[in-house]
Amino acid sequence: MRIRFFHGLRAMLSFVFALVFAVQVQAATLIDIYGPGQNQIKLSLASPLTGPEQEAKGLGAELHQEIDKNLKFLPFMNLVPPAAILGGTVLSGWQSEGIDFRRFQIAGADLVVTAYWPAGDSENSTVELRVFETFSGKFVFGNAYAGVTKQEVANVADRFCDDLMYALTGGRGFFSSTVAFVKGDGQKRDVWLVRPTGRDLRQVTDLPGTALSPSWSPDGRYIVFSHRDDRTYALGVWNRLDNKVTRIRFPGNTVIGPCFLPDNRVAVSLSTGRYPDIFLLDRQFKRERALEQSSAINVSPSFDATGTKMAFTSSRLGGPQVFLKDLNTGVVTRVSKEGPYNSEPCISPDGTLIAYTKGTPQGFRIFVYDMVTGFDQQVSYGPGNDEQPAFAPDSYFVAFTSTRSGKQQIYLTTRHGGPARHMPTGPGVASFPRWGK
């Protein structure tokens, strides 16, 4: 009871601090990561302080390291090396009046982050993190995090980086997401979870057979997946509350590519006797009605945040192609217009883009289709095969799998493409990345 009260108090304190301290979080974005040109920004991390020119070397140093590690995942962010700051990064203050902005200007930094631990940086301390523009000295964004412990340092870094990304770009979700994915090869594969930065790696299913195509419920309570043993398919349902898996069979056996809709219902391809078609399940995971049925293969449904647009793969024209269905009108339009093999669509949560896998003479590559302009853009370049794209909640990052290193692994790129970054998932083959809470 006492512990519960303490945690409640701590959460409340953190909230109060955030309310009092956070300023201009929703100010005009400093960097447009969604526009056609991908801008760059240079950021410097000042040394954490417990007082003027007193460097924090306990939790402060650890938090500094975690933030540094996190920010390196942002392709639009260039971190200025501490050695490039003339006079060093140990400052005499943590607010604008105590910061010598010139040393950061000379190094080319656009922004500087300060960290202040008013009561020292031992267990259960508070840290104040602030961001300033170096050329104007303007305060951009700040937040205080109370009750920081050694176990929570990485979480505080994630919360700050998520808030920072929102303040700078208007988008959030990368650092607060958990990615479900499939780990293993061949006949024994299970669902695992990991933060996009590689932290908190853990296994959530351990079933004999093969788990495929996980999908998070929007409320983060369930993961559904396709499960196959030597004889049967089933819809696997993992419940976060009791950490148990239920295996649900369907007539016709086959269960392919389940996907949650925004209203927490599931769409999945089930066999109807001839071709797998896409069905909507009710909240008890029973077949409710067909969402797409034709004399062809229909698989891999993906939905926008409104649940009214469904992208899917269909063989109705011969080979697999990507289509978009307006679930209000029933109108189906073809999305992929070039190439004989296009599949695995994933609609961005903001409903403007569809990432999909295209077969090219060099192997499979990830393309992004702009539903506003109708243009396609290649965002992955191999080598090997790049497949299974998945948009992050911010509609900016795209996770995908690639065999570029030999075995299949998960990589991160953005809606604009650019160099792919490996998502750490531990040893073994990793596939089917899916973003969730």
Next chain:
Amino acid sequence: MKSLKTLAMVAVLGLGLAMGAGCAKNADELAPAPVAAPAVSTKAISKALTKNVVYFDFNKYDIKAEYRDMLQGMADTLKQYPSIVVLIAGNCDERGTEEYNQALGERRARAVYDYLVRLGVPAEQLDVISFGEDRPAVKGSNEEAWAKNRRDNFTIMAY
């Protein structure tokens, strides 16, 4: 059911011995053979049926004419031994995306399932599954390996 199983075992034993000894031996020579244990009979009939494989072209699931005689033979056997249940497994080569390949494997399995049902095999004797690209018969990333992996293979689930 038990008598059917016994009948099937005896018949399969006969089939197995005939295969092993060649065509020179006649039924009288086989008659004194002791009744085999069930495991031996199952193995024999499994071997006879599971050696069949139907191969497909890339991204196709239509059954080529060259497999019709083989499937007719399977249908005859299955109709003769109604206690046998066969799992038809559809497989794809490594090219292609996983979810689509699961669906394509299902179509390949269902193509043979439908054909056998049209030949008179009761649906209760047949089951289908797709293994997509997960269970290749041959390792390799060349046309020769891919051609051997785009297939339906058969497993005996009950006898």
